[in-house]
Amino acid sequence: MTDEPAPDGGLTDEERDVLERIDREGIDFLRLQFTDILGTVKNVAVPADQAEKAFTEGIYFDGSSIEGFVRIQESDMRLKPDASTFSVLPWRDTSARLICDVINTSTGEPFEGDPRHVLKSALTRAEEMGYTVNAAPEPEFFLFEEDEEGRATTKTNDAGGYFDLAPKDLASDVRRDIIFGLEEMGFDIEASHHEVAEGQHEINFEYDDALTTADNVATFRTVVRAIAAQHDLHATFMPKPIPKINGSGMHTHISLFTDDGENAFHDGDDEFDLSEAAKQFTAGVLEHAEALAAVTNPTVNSYKRLVPGYEAPVYVAWSDRNRSALIRKPAARVPAASRIEARFPDPSCNPYLALAVLIHAGLDGIEQEMECDDPVRENIYEFDEAKREEYGITTLPANLGEAVEALEDDELVLDALGDHVAEKFLKAKQAEYDEYRVDVSDWEIDRYLEKF
Structure with a gap:
């Protein structure tokens, strides 16, 4: 989060440091970045000499043109850059990026439709309960070849599988360049590897506070696409671009820490090394899972991934061992690493909204002192209905x-989104599903056209 504004309305020390860096590194343009409610990254480009004005006055834009923001009669919005997010773009070394908060110009307050503000509200609730929130995602993606006109295909550029090496993993050089680009932007990369499906990849970056993590996910998707394009490849975070193979998830690790820096999820005397707060948090996420899915898995295509048989979690349970449950308790080498892993989110989600609703659901579990069922240690994929x-x-x-209906009925998750985002998000998702329902797919044509 940004440091407090200077009392005279001038620049903070962090903002002055950014201005010095802009001058020192010869930055010509600034991209002021934010997201709409669907998680699409937007930006306004300004000359670098406007940076001081951006910090002190903000940059105005037309909010009525952004998905889920405001009506045309109330369209003036203002971007307030967060100086802590300054980063030089690795593929354009004279341009830099600042992530912004959106301000309502009529009130001067944070705009309630800004997804970043929604997440900040969740973190404020956690803070009031004595916690800070750390998170780490594992976003998976596919790399596809482009056609002669530069448009994306669904032809993978390799035939690799899980943890494969070259020559099967032909994209190792692409991943390397992506990692270099991410590191230039301040990421601490833990690992990268080829995933299970052909053309599927994963790059993991380190745990951080939840707001920085959400910022990082938005940045990650942008960097991956930009650097893949330099290799004439199309990177997609679509959950299930190819039928009948594994889809892409974004397993999300979460833990709470107390004011004194202790991991509130760890209890060395517990069989699973999980504290009562961790179990209650888990129970809260499981309690609200159906409604959460509308936000963590927000597209029609998300539910092509969430089917049994392709290692995707669909069963509302938790486990300390296997990956067939919705939530897993990963092994932890040290107490500070105790955490839970929500395995159902996918990388098409808005990271700010997804983290916000997961946090609110978990905190609700703590506040309500929800009972957490015993972990399921068998492979749930092998269970029959009985x-x-x-x-x-x-x-x-x-x-x-079905997810939208569950969201409509869950007051906790709706409140987590806030009235504005909840209304706009539901409207957008209902329209998306209605459009899908009336469409006729190639599968239907192939199966029925000549049969009937």
Whole structure:
């Protein structure tokens, strides 16, 4: 988060440092970045000599043109750059990026429709309960070849599998360049590897506070696409671009820390090394999972990934061992690493909204002192319906329409989004699902046109 503004309305020390760096590194343009409610990164480019004005006055833009923002009669919005997010773009070394908060010009207050503000509100709730939130995502993506006109195909550029090396993994050089670009932008990369499906990849970056993590996810997707394009490849975070193979997830690790820096999720005396707060947090996420899915898995295509048989979690349960459950407790080498892993989000989500609703749901579990069921240690994929009923295991929504209905009925998750975002998000997702329902797919044509 940004440091406090100077009392005289001038620049903060951090903002002055950014201005000095702009001058020292010869930056010509600044890209002022934010996201719409669907998670699409937007930006306004300004000459670098406007940086001081951007910090002290903000940069105005037309909010009525942004998905889910405001109506045309209330369109003037203002971008306030967060100096801590300054980073030089590795593929344009005279341009830099600043992530912005959106300000309502009529009130001077943060705009309630800004996804970054929605996440900040969740973090404020955690802070009031005595916690800070750390998170780390694992966004997966596919690399596809482009056609002669530079348009994306679904032809993968390699035939690699999980952890494969060259020559099967032909994209190792692309991943290397992506990692170099991310590191130039301040990322601490932990690992990268080829994923299970052909053309599928994963690059993991280190844990950080939840706001920085959400910023990093937005940046990550931009960097991956830009550097892949330099290799004449198209990178996509679409959850299921190819049928009948594994889709792309964004497993999200979360933990809470107390004011004194202790991991509130760790208890060395517990069988699973999890504190009561961690179990209650887990219970809260499971309790609200169906509604959360509308935000963490927000596209029609998301539910093509969330089917049994392709290592995607669809069963509302948790486990300390296997990956068939919705939430997993990963092994931790040290107490500070104790955490839970929500395995159902996918990389098409808005990272600010997804983290916000996960945090609110977990905190609700703590506030309500929810009971957490025992972990399921068997492979739930092998359960039949009767055994799932015996264990009390339900499933995530089967499609976006069901997820939207669950969201409409869940006051906690709606409140987490706020009235403005909830209304606009539901409207957009209902329209998306309605458009999908009336479409006729190639599969239907191939199956029925000559048969009937």
